[in-house]
Amino acid sequence: EAGVTQSPRYAVLQEGQAVSFWCDPISGHDTLYWYQQPRDQGPQLLVYFRDEAVIDNSQLPSDRFSAVRPKGTNSTLKIQSAKQGDTATYLCASSFKVGERLFFGHGTKLSVL
Amino acid sequence: QQQVRQSPQSLTVWEGETAILNCSYEDSTFDYFPWYWQFPRESPALLIAIRPVSNKKEDGRFTIFFNKREKKLSLHITDSQPGDSATYFCAASVLGYKLTFGTGTSLLVDP
Numbered sequence: 424e425a426g427v428t429q430s431p432r433y434a435v436l437q438e439g440q441a442v443s444f445w446c447d448p449i450s451g452h453d454t455l456y457w458y459q460q461p462r463d464q465g466p467q468l469l470v471y472f473r474d475e476a477v478i479d480n481s482q483l484p485s486d487r488f489s490a491v492r493p494k495g496t497n498s499t500l501k502i503q504s505a506k507q508g509d510t511a512t513y514l515c516a517s518s519f520k521v522g523e524r525l526f527f528g529h530g531t532k533l534s535v536l
Numbered sequence: 537q538q539q540v541r542q543s544p545q546s547l548t549v550w551e552g553e554t555a556i557l558n559c560s561y562e563d564s565t566f567d568y569f570p571w572y573w574q575f576p577r578e579s580p581a582l583l584i585a586i587r588p589v590s591n592k593k594e595d596g597r598f599t600i601f602f603n604k605r606e607k608k609l610s611l612h613i614t615d616s617q618p619g620d621s622a623t624y625f626c627a628a629s630v631l632g633y634k635l636t637f638g639t640g641t642s643l644l645v646d647p
Contacts, residue, residue, distance in 0.1 A: 456635075463639075463640075464639055464640070465540075465625050465627075465637030465638050465639050465640050466580065466625070466637045467637070468634055468635065468636070471634075478633075479633075479634060514579060514580075521631075521632050521633060522568070522629075522631055522632020522633070523632065524570075524582050524585075525572075525580075525582065525635065526581075527579035527580050527581065528579060529578070529579050530579055
C-alpha cells in the first residue's frame with residue numbers, strides 16, 4: 424500500500440514569493456490534514472478536509488494561506504506571500520476517517536530567507 | 537495557550553533502563569491521547585494510544601499511564617534500546633477531531 428506522498432521535498436524562497444505544496448493521501452482515506460511543524464516543535468494543525476469539504480481551517484492564516492482538495496483526493500496548500508516566520512516543515516497526513524490513526528507524509532521543508 | 541505540555545524537553549537513559557516521558561493537558565473534554573514518535577528526518581508515526589475509559593495501555597515495552605483527575609499521562613519505555621532514540625509527541629483530541637500535539641520529548645538511549 425502506498426503511503427502519503429508529498430512534493431516537493433524542499434523549497435527555498437525569498438520573502439514575498441509564493442509556493443505550493445502538493446499531497447496525495449492514501450487511497451480510500453477520506454480525511455486529509457495539513458500540519459505546520461516549526462523546527463524543534465510539535466506539528467500544529469492548519470486545516471483538515473473530509474472528502475472535498477473543509478472541516479476546520481481556523482488555524483490557517485487566511486490572508487496568505489489557502490488549501491483546496493477539489494475532488495476529495497489530492498490536496499494543494501499554497502502560501503501567497505511567504506514570510507520568514509513560515510519557515511517550517513509542512514506535513515500532510517491522512518486517515519481512513521476522522522478519529523482514526525493519522526498517516527503522515529515525509530513533509531516539505533520550507534526555508535524563507 | 538499550549539494545551540498539551542510535555543516534560544522533560546530532552547531525556548537521556550542508558551540501554552536497559554526505563555524512560556519516563558510526561559504529558560499534561562488543559563482541556564478536560566479531550567478523550568483520545570495518542571503518542572507519536574518521530575525519528576530524525578522522518579515524519580511522525582503512531583506508537584500507542586489510550587482513551588480515558590482505562591488508566592493504562594500496554595504494548596510490549598511501551599505503557600501509557602493515565603490520570604484523568606490530574607489531567608496527566610506518562611509514557612514508560614522499559615528495557616530502553618538505542619533504536620528507541622527519537623522525539624516523542626503526546627497528542628490529544630476530542631473524538632479524534634483536531635489532534636493537538638505537544639512540543640515533544642527528545643529521547644536518547646545510550647548503549
